[in-house]
Amino acid sequence: MKNILPIVTIVLALIVIWYGAAFKMNSTWTYDQAARAGTEVTFSDLLSDTMQQSRPLLPAPHQIASELWNTTVEKKITSKRSMVYQGMITLKTTLLGFVFGIVIGVALATVIVLSRVGRLTLMPWAIISQTIPIVALAPIIVVLSNAVGTGTLMVPKAIIAAYLSFYPVLVSMVKGLTSPDQMQLDLLRTYGARQSDVFWKLRLPSSMPYFFASLKVAVAASFVGAVVAELSTSAISGLGARMLIGSQFGEPMIMWAALFAAAILAGLLIFLVGSFEKAARHLMGGRAL
Amino acid sequence: MKKPVIDAQNVDLTFQTNDGPVHALKNVNLEINKGDFVSFIGPSGCGKTTFLRCIAGLETPTGGRLTVNGMTPEEARKSRAYGYVFQAAGLYPWRTIRGNIQLPLEIMGFPKSEWKGHIDRVLDLVDLRGFGKKFPWQLSGGMQQRASIARALAFDADILLMDEPFGALDEIVRDKLNEELLKLWAATQKTIGFVTHSIPEAVYLSTKIVVMSPRPGRITDVIESTLPPDRPLDIRDSEEFIKIAHRVREGLRAGHDA
Structure with missing residues (x-):
């Protein structure tokens, strides 16, 4: 609880700066309107107008908050205008991509650690894969999965999310699976342990702390992947698509509300993964942190 | 001779x-x-x-x-x-003391029904009775090393090698x-x-x-x-x-x- 004070302080400072910036940036429009109408603008007019334009350059925090409220609580969640509806779509993509990413990352790491050939052939490609801009790759993935006939956009979007999220899992798992030291391996040799015992009883459990640490990074990467996929696959639903629509149709409120909904959702995901990590650590005999 | x-x-x-x-x-x-x-x-x-x-x-x-x-x-x-004891206890942090002692028994394929008997016997030998359910970090360095000796004794080898x-x-x-x-x-x-x-x-x-x-x-x-x-x-x-x-x-x- 003692962490709350610094967080609140920073948030308050940001809000103050935000209001200042909104006032300054939106005032241009107010002045223009006044000049066209030939009227004078008093300071109080200016203040009230910059805080409630319908299409401001920079919406004030309370406008975003109320837009968020309207599009989450007040709208039916079946409505296409509901952020909950859109968020669920992004969440589904994220989770599907996250699961794909974990499976692919763990599988590749296992092959890399257990076989020399795997190490020499797979690792460089895994690294190269991350140097390709996902935005460039996204349309190709969509076209290819359409050609294969996956039907909806869900699969290609999840593939894009997985493309970003497998990498942190892979790197951490390689590190984790190779973390047992020579002494630990020698001990198992003295028992005449088989390779499968070494893997299941030593390497895999040893890698778990690395695995859990990577999950937080991976879920964030998967989320970014899902949003980018929605932005770049001409999707019409999902938070990413809402952001794009907001910007293309000159609806800054929608754009900002979608952005904040995305931030809140990402925060929730990371919190959930963090709680899962804590529980798992406890189950594996870890010290309480 | x-x-x-x-x-x-x-x-x-x-x-x-x-x-x-x-x-x-x-x-x-x-x-x-x-x-x-x-x-x-x-x-x-x-x-x-x-x-x-x-x-x-x-x-x-x-x-x-x-x-x-x-x-x-x-x-x-x-x-x-033989059983081998290393300089570091090297207990698995994700296993309890009993779980650690059980490790060689699992790997060597001792029947499950015998595990408890073996573990109880060696815990007594190293004077760690009552600590079986603890995790390694809850024990002092000396106790951890005793647990690692117990682990080396668990499968009843005639020779004990200690480094x-x-x-x-x-x-x-x-x-x-x-x-x-x-x-x-x-x-x-x-x-x-x-x-x-x-x-x-x-x-x-x-x-x-x-x-x-x-x-x-x-x-x-x-x-x-x-x-x-x-x-x-x-x-x-x-x-x-x-x-x-x-x-x-x-x-x-x-x-x-x-």
């Missing part, structure tokens, strides 16, 4: 490195009989740990003959001839564990190979002290202890003890000068 449990004849081990061959062991001859407590003592690089690892089949000698229970070390390892098991512990804990180790040895009649660089520890524990020296790693002296089997801690102040310790020191010095 009975055959020795561990029999080394002209054992050589040469490592090929980038800087040329390193003679880790040269011409090592040693017989260890059933029930012996043998300490290997010497400065770093004298090959004492390497020799222990050879006995365990973790290294393979490049020359000579080495048998354990009449078999090659490799075969002996596969027939679970500086108390090297990382402070002197008071070390004294206590030495005393307990002697009791354990008396109770179980195991053959123990024990690597150390502490002279008092070697003299206090052993029936046979093997003094080694480096470059190339070799045996310079083998001392049969004349101390009685029953050894209270204050035996270390006796004349006999000091005499043996002196001879060990001489052996170490001779090796150093050569």
Whole structure:
């Protein structure tokens, strides 16, 4: 609880700066309107107008908050205008991509650690894969999965999310699976342990702390992947698509509300993964942190 | 005459490195009989740990003959001839103490129904009854090392190989564990190979002290202890003890000068 004070302080400072910036940036429009109408603008007019334009350059925090409220609580969640509806779509993509990413990352790491050939052939490609801009790759993935006939956009979007999220899992798992030291391996040799015992009883459990640490990074990467996929696959639903629509149709409120909904959702995901990590650590005999 | 449990004849081990061959062991001859407590003592690089690892089949000698229970070390390892204790306890942090002791039983394929009996027996031996459900981090360093000894005893091998098991512990804990180790040895009649660089520890524990020296790693002296089997801690102040310790020191010095 003692962490709350610094967080609140920073948030308050940001809000103050935000209001200042909104006032300054939106005032241009107010002045223009006044000049066209030939009227004078008093300071109080200016203040009230910059805080409630319908299409401001920079919406004030309370406008975003109320837009968020309207599009989450007040709208039916079946409505296409509901952020909950859109968020669920992004969440589904994220989770599907996250699961794909974990499976692919763990599988590749296992092959890399257990076989020399795997190490020499797979690792460089895994690294190269991350140097390709996902935005460039996204349309190709969509076209290819359409050609294969996956039907909806869900699969290609999840593939894009997985493309970003497998990498942190892979790197951490390689590190984790190779973390047992020579002494630990020698001990198992003295028992005449088989390779499968070494893997299941030593390497895999040893890698778990690395695995859990990577999950937080991976879920964030998967989320970014899902949003980018929605932005770049001409999707019409999902938070990413809402952001794009907001910007293309000159609806800054929608754009900002979608952005904040995305931030809140990402925060929730990371919190959930963090709680899962804590529980798992406890189950594996870890010290309480 | 009975055959020795561990029999080394002209054992050589040469490592090929980038800087040329390193003679880790040269011409090592040693017989260890059933029930012996043998300490290997010497400065770093004298090959004492390497020799222990050879006995365990973790290294393979490049020359000579080495048998354990009449078999090659490799075969002996596969027939679970020995338990090995390392300098670090190396307990799995994700397993309880019982879980850790159970590890060799799982790997060696002991029937599940026997696990509890084995674990209870060795927990008693190392005086850790009641700590089975604890996780390693909840135990002190000395207790963790006792647990690792219990793990090495769990599958009832006749030989116990210990590589500086108390090297990382402070002197008071070390004294206590030495005393307990002697009791354990008396109770179980195991053959123990024990690597150390502490002279008092070697003299206090052993029936046979093997003094080694480096470059190339070799045996310079083998001392049969004349101390009685029953050894209270204050035996270390006796004349006999000091005499043996002196001879060990001489052996170490001779090796150093050569």
